[in-house]
């Protein structure tokens with residue numbers, strides 16, 4: 191057949207199912223492709239245009255696709271293999287055609303390596319996800335089919351590689367899209383190169399008995415046909431030998447020789463209606479003895495990819511078992527052409543345009559959700575509902591990431607160490623920013639350095655995957671912990687110096703458990719980490735350990751005094767408990783019992799004899815000018831520091847009209863504010879008043895005010911005060 195004849199056949203084929211096709215455009219595509227590929231030769235020595243023509247022929251003949259698909263098939267290699275660009279094609283034809291061609295080229299560019307199953311599944315998903323328009327994958331499958339048909343001109347290496355790819359990627363895709371015919375052919379062609387010995391054994395043995403086989407097929411077809419005619423069921427019946435790969439797989443799975451294979455023959459009965467399908471089934475089971483457990487009703491329960499048919503295996507009159515598949519014409523078209531048949535029915539049928547362009551594909555695919563995992567259908571996705579992106583490592587491994595993933599997600603998907611050491615990323619060999627959105631088929635390379643400082647907090651916002659985010663968080667927790675322990679330790683040691691207690695004293699086995707108990711940490715490291723992280727402060731730590739530390743310090747001192755006759759100068763102790771004493775860095779602080787100051791109160795300090803500085807509220811009568819007279823030098827300015835204690839004891843006085851259940855209401859109010867109450871004294875007066883003196887612990891004046899407000903709401907409360915003096 192000349193090239194011209196091949197083109198004419200294409201037009202004729204298209205006209206056969208689509209008289210309204212745009213033949214001018216198809217012809218223009220053919221001419222443009224021929225011009226672009228001019229001078230190029232296939233491995234067979236033929237002009238290159240043979241290939242796109244053949245692919246278009248498959249697209250027309252096997253898939254019966256629309257004009258745009260035919261044009262795209264004719265042009266499918268011009269962007270990849272000739273100087274023509276997407277822009278050229280878009281201008282000359284249409285942006286849609288250019289997109290289709292570009293889509294096919296992208297799939298062509300993907301390199302596959304032999305991978306484990308999971309990788310293969312990712313590759314299949316990626317291919318489908320990349321084919322934003324389902325026609326892209328259909329043209330690509332046709333392209334692969336023709337390449338497999340002409341594989342004999344390739345080197346043995348290439349034959350094996352392409353065949354493996356076809357077996358692992360394209361045949362399953364064809365299956366998933368329901369295109370049984372193409373799937374079988376792809377499988378058989380692949381098998382031919384993957385296991386030439388096994389393939390030829392099957393083919394040779396079958397063809398050796400081909401006369402015998404043909405006779406059997408014909409006899410049985412007639413037998414079935416006659417009976418159906420008797421019953422008045424309109425039908426088509428034909429028999430075939432199962433295709434080599436399906437026999438091969440049976441031999442392999444059941445570890446049997448060809449002669450032992452149960453059913454080599456399959457018959458197909460096509461009828462007009464679903465009712466007839468079941469009628470035919472009855473006839474068949476009447477005619478032959480059905481083999482138990484081999485009947486499958488894929489009409490009642492279609493296969494995940496939409497396949498419908500009744501299957502039964504029966505024992506023939508000659509003792510030869512065979513399978514019978516019964517289905518309607520339409521089911522048959524769907525079985526043979528899959529998605530492409532949906533296309534065809536949609537195109538010619540009613541309701542075209544009433545739903546989105548690919549709505550039917552979506553529905554088809556959605557219907558398959560939750561079906562057999564082995565059919566992979568649940569993961570079949572086209573772009574309209576893709577929430578994943580598939581990218582490659584430089585080694586060709588596929589990583590499956592959430593849509594809009596960035597190099598950060600990719601790096602952490604590889605390994606947290608890769609993420610933590612990442613200093614940059616390349617996508618398709620170009621340096622990109624870390625917030626670069628990855629696209630299907632991108633080859634991503636992560637640049638790492640041992641000197642990398644680790645992730646930044648911003649990465650958490652950029653990363654799309656929960657995995658990356660959690661790994662980054664882990665890093666911060668862990669990495670910070672070491673840093674924190676170091677920082678916390680030095681802060682604690684600094685603070686400790688002021689108490690005149692050495693680290694050795696703290697870590698001494700007789701002291702450490704008591705001290706840790708005071709701060710409620712299990713270990714010093716834990717406490718250091720908290721101090722470094724900011725969850726605790728060194729001042730608070732020393733503050734809580736204060737009395738214990740004092741005891742230790744005194745003990746030390748007395749030991750020193752025992753050994754040395756001259757008393758050592760008492761070591762200074764820094765102000766603490768949240769109080770800054772002006773002019774005095776290190777001194778003991780206590781809070782006066784008379785006015786119980788809390789953070790927020792204006793305060794003054796008084797140097798006591800023997801026990802550091804006593805802190806009073808500025809309005810405490812004991813700090814009044816009269817009381818200060820004569821000892822002004824002992825009064826100091828003090829203020830609240832930033833690191834106040836968790837709580838301070840203070841006292842509130844309540845004067846109420848006495849009544850039943852008053853104490854109960856006061857208790858309930860205190861409890862509702864979650865106030866820590868250390869004591870309540872109450873007394874009733876003769877004139878039926880009740881006076882409560884409530885000792886509580888509060889964080890600061892704010893909290894105290896809210897407690898006072900709450901108490902004030904109790905019926906009968908006349909006044910609330912903070913006693914002083």
Ligand code: MN
Nearest residue numbers: 241266267333
């Ligand atoms: Mn091609």
